[in-house]
Amino acid sequence: MVETAAPPTARVGDLRRQCAEIAVRLEGGEATGDGPRARVKAEIIALYRSVDQQIGELAALKEEVRRLVDKWKAAQQTDVATLAPQFTGERPVVHVDHLGASTFVEKGWSRISLGDYEGAEAALTKALELSPNDPESESLLGWAQMLQEKYDDALLNFQHVLMRQPANALARINVGYICLKKRIFGEAIEHLSKAIRLDNDKKATLYAHFYLGLVYLDREMYEDAETFFQKTLVLGPNLIEASYELGRARWFAGNRDGALDAWRAGHAANKFNPWGKRCAEVLDAVAAGGDPPRAA
Numbered sequence: 001m002v003e004t005a006a007p008p009t010a011r012v013g014d015l016r017r018q019c020a021e022i023a024v025r026l027e028g029g030e031a032t033g034d035g036p037r038a039r040v041k042a043e044i045i046a047l048y049r050s051v052d053q054q055i056g057e058l059a060a061l062k063e064e065v066r067r068l069v070d071k072w073k074a075a076q077q078t079d080v081a082t083l084a085p086q087f088t089g090e091r092p093v094v095h096v097d098h099l100g101a102s103t104f105v106e107k108g109w110s111r112i113s114l115g116d117y118e119g120a121e122a123a124l125t126k127a128l129e130l131s132p133n134d135p136e137s138e139s140l141l142g143w144a145q146m147l148q149e150k151y152d153d154a155l156l157n158f159q160h161v162l163m164r165q166p167a168n169a170l171a172r173i174n175v176g177y178i179c180l181k182k183r184i185f186g187e188a189i190e191h192l193s194k195a196i197r198l199d200n201d202k203k204a205t206l207y208a209h210f211y212l213g214l215v216y217l218d219r220e221m222y223e224d225a226e227t228f229f230q231k232t233l234v235l236g237p238n239l240i241e242a243s244y245e246l247g248r249a250r251w252f253a254g255n256r257d258g259a260l261d262a263w264r265a266g267h268a269a270n271k272f273n274p275w276g277k278r279c280a281e282v283l284d285a286v287a288a289g290g291d292p293p294r295a296a
Contacts, residue, residue: 012054015047015054019047022040022043022044026040081274081275081278083214083296084146084147084177085170085173085174085177085203085207086203087112087143087147100130101127101128101130102127104126104137105123105134105136105137105140107120108120108121108123108127109140111144112144112147117145117147118144120140120143120144121144124137124140124141124144125141133160135160135164135165138157138158139157139158139161139170139171142154142155142157142161142174143174145157146158146174146177146178149181154174154178155175155179158171158174158175159175162175167198169195169198169200169201169205170201170203170204172192172194172198172204172208173192173195173208173211175187176188176191176192176208176211176212179191180211180214180215180218185215185219188211188215189212189215192208192211192212193208193212196209202235206235206236206239209228209231209235210228210229210232210239210241210245213227213228213232213242213246213249214245214296216228217245217248217249220252222253223253225245225249226246226250226253229242229245229246230246233246238269238270240270240273240275240276240279241275243266243269243279244262244263244266244275244279245296246259246262247260247262247266247282247292248292248296251286251291251292252292252294256286259286259292260283260286262279263280263282263283264279264283267279267280
């Protein structure tokens with residue numbers, strides 16, 4: 001009796017064995033004659049349907065896992081206060097290509113979203129081996145490397161992206177951030193100012209103002225730093241690190257009451273956020289007669 005469908009729980013290995021067995025029988029001439037030909041055809045159809053069912057069930061499960069990733073990210077909201085840009089970007093569309101590069105691009109995106117930056121770097125490196133000079137792969141690889149603090153490698157990839165996409169504001173603010181971390185202030189100002197002039201991505205414009213504030217704070221140009229942090233908070237009131245840094249700029253400029261106001265506002269905005277917690281910590285420190293840290 002010919003099976004009409006394999007069980008839904010059939011493993012890939014079982015399905016591969018069925019496929020191999022049918023192939024052997026076909027090579028042995030079993031499909032000759034009306035009766036054998038009909039049987040083999042029915043088995044191939046049943047196998048195809050089983051594989052198709054497995055693909056559908058796994059695709060649905062994959063979407064459920066993706067939702068778990070989104071919930072995990074929302075729940076943790078990062079336990080560590082970091083100045084790095086928040087990873088952003090649309091999920092890549094996986095399309096069929098003969099090289100399979102798009103699958104590795106999607107895998108890299110997913111792993112960055114989950115915080116597996118090393119795994120993302122490996123997947124995206126493979127994507128670029130299969131499809132060199134792809135801006136999407138280079139940009140994502142830059143993110144993965146930047147978030148591992150591999151700044152030189154990340155900078156190279158973002159520069160490649162900007163050569164082909166000079167209006168890519170997110171790539172520009174990432175270059176600006178890396179230059180800030182490497183204390184290449186002139187180049188940081190150039191890229192961040194260009195991102196503001198482009199004004200084609202809200203998140204990029206927000207972070208460009210914030211990082212320019214950090215550049216001027218590092219250079220002890222406190223009035224300029226305060227101006228950019230205030231603009232940042234107008235554009236993104238929930239970017240609490242801007243409240244923390246605004247407080248530092250005011251404190252070191254001698255405006256201690258203004259600094260206390262900024263830190264209180266940052267803590268009140270979200271006391272569970274790591275930067276909200278840092279605002280509370282610095283309030284306690286200065287109340288005890290201390291000073292805020294010179295470094296972020």
